Amino acid sequence: MGVTLNPAQREAVEHGDGPLLVLAGAGSGKTGVITHRIARLCERGTPPQAILAVSFTNKAAAEMAERMIPLVGRQRAEKLWLSTFHSFGVRFLNEESRALGYPGRFVIFDQGDALGLVREIVRREGLADRKLDLYSVHSRISIWKNRGLSPEQVPVTDFEYDVIAREAYGHYQAGLRNMCAVDFDDLVCAPVNILREREDIREKWRARFRYMLVDEFQDTNRVQLDLVRLLANDRHNVTVVGDDDQSIYGWRGADVGNILDFEQHFRGAKIVKLETNYRSHTPILVVANEAIARSKRKRHDKVLRAFKGPGPKVKLTTLPDAETEAKLIAQEVRELENEGQRLGSIAVLYRSNLQARPVEEQLRVQGLPYRLFGGTKLFDKKEIKDAVAYLRVVVQPRDELSLRRIVNYPTRQIGDTTVERLTRYGRAYDLSFMQVLERIDRIPDVPAAAKRGTGLLLRALEKARHGLESGSLESVARTLFTDVGLERHFREDPNKSTQKRWHNIEYVLRSLERFSKRGGKKATLAGFLTRLTLDLSGEKEVAKEQITLSSLHASKGLEF
Ligand SMILES: Nc1ncnc2c1ncn2[C@@H]1O[C@H](COP(=O)(O)OP(=O)(O)OP(=O)(O)O)[C@@H](O)[C@H]1O
Ligand SMILES: [Mg+2]
Structure with missing residues (x-):
């Protein structure tokens, strides 16, 4: 300014x-x-x-x-x-550390340390007899601390997590004191x-x-x-x-x-x-003022006038589904680019990160470079890479990197020691990792549980390979993910954010379905994976001008 x-x-x-x-x-x-x-x-x-x-x-x-x-x-x-x-x-x-009443210097606990302390307390005090979402426990404690409530002042409810967090709270504070620690909330x-x-x-x-x-x-x-x-x-x-x-x-x-x-x-x-708003043209502010004025909640009355004056009208389009919407967005971006707009000056905003996916896919189809603000690109996410690794092994059993990635994921008792032993065996007899797995019953010193786990994995992969001869790509992949326990792994995890990661895999499945619909008989799993790989590697070239994809939260204060 x-x-x-x-x-x-x-x-x-x-x-x-x-x-x-x-x-x-x-x-x-x-x-x-x-x-x-x-x-x-x-x-x-x-x-x-x-x-x-x-x-x-x-x-x-x-x-x-x-x-x-x-x-x-x-x-x-x-x-x-x-x-x-x-x-x-x-x-x-730092200046008033003596007022904290700690004998020595204080340490600051980050989120990971804080969750570790909660885990320890839940275990030590026997607060739950099943796996808990520790984050949910800690975030309750955090909210109470920020409201200025001591453990005794926390309102009583009978919701399970409230009860556990209320019991943990006092121990948590004592734990911090014992370790001369302050957590993030304590900093205020x-x-x-x-x-x-x-x-x-x-x-x-x-x-x-x-x-x-x-x-x-x-x-x-x-x-x-x-x-x-x-x-x-x-x-x-x-x-x-x-x-x-x-x-x-x-x-x-x-x-x-x-x-x-x-x-x-x-x-x-x-x-x-x-x-006076210095960022936007009048038509945008007219819409914003109108939308804000309809909010029912208590607010200070104020309006915004555009310093920049008139400009192009805001366009509102209603479309039947997310895919059509994503196509239209990609098309509009392409047109703006043809008109000479820089891609770096274009942003696509949405309410939740889940909505980014169809847009990402269409931008890929159009070959338009983008960056995702405040989130991991869909196809870079770990769960997607894991799921794709399964598909790769079905298509190419010799894909050792992918096979190693999934052999004990989700865990099937094939620990690091076993993997190490199998690797040595393979080297000695000049066998691929897959061939070693196929012979696992004959290899000495491999725990029975690891043999069972391997047997299940191999049968599931074999079934998928056969399935491809007759079944649809999507249903084969879905069955595979169920058979190997991938679906259960995500869906039954008490942590909500882990559960949500299954939605990302669902997205791969739907995208596979669209791929086979488009390609008809010619669509193969190998073809799908190739397209994915090409897209993935194409992305590594850093484009100077990129479209920004961002949730409304993450875009706050940015200008385009
Ligand atoms: N009097 C002025 N004349 C011209 N430009 C101005 C004037 N005041 C602010 N701006 C411009 O308006 C833009 C927004 O300014 P600033 O970031 O201070 O606003 P803000 O109200 O803090 O925004 P936000 O709501 O995103 O936090 C900046 O690009 C700034 O240079
Ligand atoms: Mg500001």
């Missing part, structure tokens, strides 16, 4: 002391107001180290730091406190507790910051608001910017009430609305 500020932006930037709420729609220069306001405060004589600005992601915080350099100079920019809530928490706890919760309980520390930090600024305030949760309130000085020099209509982290405990009720949290707050 090396540009002239509009009057509303200037009002926010020039605001003196006291709480300030900048309410604005997307692309209206909210983040710009923060950076310019910081620069203005410095100009007026506030030392940079007395300014704390909080962004929502590490990427955003780093970007803000970058944007400050031309505004205030490198030296001053380096003294500013620019961070996320979590990185602020780390700095705070612990400073809040310390600031609440220790007046001396509170006074020290309050005196330190003359101004505090928070970006994307609509996404803050309860504890983060508490932190802001505890750090605010007597003058309440707190500036927050946000868009209540862009609150997208409700599922993570973000509380849009923080922005809706800002005037209650900070009495006498000045409110500035930014209603």
